[in-house]
Amino acid sequence: MTQLRPSVGFLFLILVACGPAEPRDADGARASDGAPASHDAHALHASGDVAPGVAGEATATLAASPARTDADALPKALVYKTPSCGCCSLWVDHMREAGFEVDARDLNDIIPVKIDAGVPPRMSSCHTTLIDGYVVEGHIPAEHVKRLLEERPDVVGIAVPGMPIGSPGMEGIGARPYQVLSWDREGNVEVYAEVDPRR
Numbered sequence: 001m002t003q004l005r006p007s008v009g010f011l012f013l014i015l016v017a018c019g020p021a022e023p024r025d026a027d028g029a030r031a032s033d034g035a036p037a038s039h040d041a042h043a044l045h046a047s048g049d050v051a052p053g054v055a056g057e058a059t060a061t062l063a064a065s066p067a068r069t070d071a072d073a074l075p076k077a078l079v080y081k082t083p084s085c086g087c088c089s090l091w092v093d094h095m096r097e098a099g100f101e102v103d104a105r106d107l108n109d110i111i112p113v114k115i116d117a118g119v120p121p122r123m124s125s126c127h128t129t130l131i132d133g134y135v136v137e138g139h140i141p142a143e144h145v146k147r148l149l150e151e152r153p154d155v156v157g158i159a160v161p162g163m164p165i166g167s168p169g170m171e172g173i174g175a176r177p178y179q180v181l182s183w184d185r186e187g188n189v190e191v192y193a194e195v196d197p198r199r
Contacts, residue, residue: 074099074100074101074146074149075100075131075149076101076102076131077100077102077103077129077130077131077136077145078103078105078129078130078131079091079092079102079103079104079105079127079128079129080105080110080113080127080128080129080130081104081105081106081107081110081126081127081128082106082107082108082109082110082126083106083108085126085127087163087169087170088126088127088169089104089169090169090170091127091139091168091169092104092169093169094141094142094169095142095145097142098142098143098145099142100142100145110127114128114137117130117135117157118135118156118157118185119135119137119157119159120183120187120189122161123137123159123161123181123183123189124137124138124159124161125137125138125139125159125160125161125162125163126138131149132149134148134149134155134156134157134158135156135157135158135159136148136157136158136159137157137158137159137160137161138159138160138161138162138167139160139163139164139167139168139169139170140158140160140167140168141167141168141180141195144158144192144195147193148192153182155182155183155184156183156184156185157182157183158181158182158183159180159181159182160178160179160180160181161181164176164178166178166197166198167195167197171197175197175198176197176198177195177196177197177198178197179191179192179193179194180192180193180194180195
């Protein structure tokens with residue numbers, strides 16, 4: 001197990017890197033139509049451009065997640081992302097295609113949500129999802145979200161730090177293997193899954 005140390009700079013780079021959705025042609029290929037908009041997380045946070053009570057709502061959502069009664073029903077995923085994050089929107093599409101009901105909410109500053117949900121800065125990605133008492137951070141394949149909900153390990157959540165090429169919503173040339181990590185309340189980190197999108 002590894003303990004993570006915070007890195008606000010790393011989180012800032014992630015938020016700056018994720019741009020708007022790229023249009024796709026009929027075959028699903030991306031067609032770039034301009035430079036991506038940046039996410040200046042520090043400037044937005046300093047401006048106070050955050051919906052009131054959002055961070056507290058994240059905690060309430062995690063604490064109030066009821067036990068599911070229908071074994072076949074997937075719980076609703078509450079996704080927090082910035083309005084210009086195209087790869088976040090593509091991940092939301094991936095989750096919906098996998099059968100999840102998704103409530104995607106745009107915020108100009110999602111850092112308070114991450115802090116309130118207990119996401120370690122080094123685990124951060126461009127969007128944060130709350131689902132059935134867990135935190136799901138970043139571009140995690142839906143199959144591993146389903147596994148988390150089925151196995152119900154004693155962790156805060158799972159994450160794909162950064163935005164690896166080849167992960168859902170980040171498809172493209174240069175895909176490489178990456179890891180899904182889990183973390184607990186003490187900050188201990190373990191590998192939850194190894195993913196190779198080239199297979």
